[in-house]
Amino acid sequence: MKKLSEMDNKELFSVLAGSDVVGQAYLQKIVRAYLRHSKETDRQDDADLKTMVKEYLDGKYGDVNMEA
Numbered sequence: 001m002k003k004l005s006e007m008d009n010k011e012l013f014s015v016l017a018g019s020d021v022v023g024q025a026y027l028q029k030i031v032r033a034y035l036r037h038s039k040e041t042d043r044q045d046d047a048d049l050k051t052m053v054k055e056y057l058d059g060k061y062g063d064v065n066m067e068a
Contacts, residue, residue, distance in 0.1 A: 004030075004053050012049035027053075033061040 001020070004012065004027060015023040027049070034052045037043065037060065047055070057064055 005057055007050070007053075009048050009050050012053065016049075030056045030061075037061040 001023070002011065004015070004023070007015070012027065015027050018024070030052050031049075033056055034047060055061060
């Protein structure tokens, strides 16, 4: 399986909707971190899944404690 950071939006959505529970949980964690960051910084723009993964791995939402 590809790393989350190597996937496009279609593949990332498939992870969320698929049967890979570990991948789902990690991607859900990233989405929750994005939502928390958006609320804390009053972010007005929308981000797609690929952007969320990239920004999370870049540390924009805080410490990264798992590899994607």
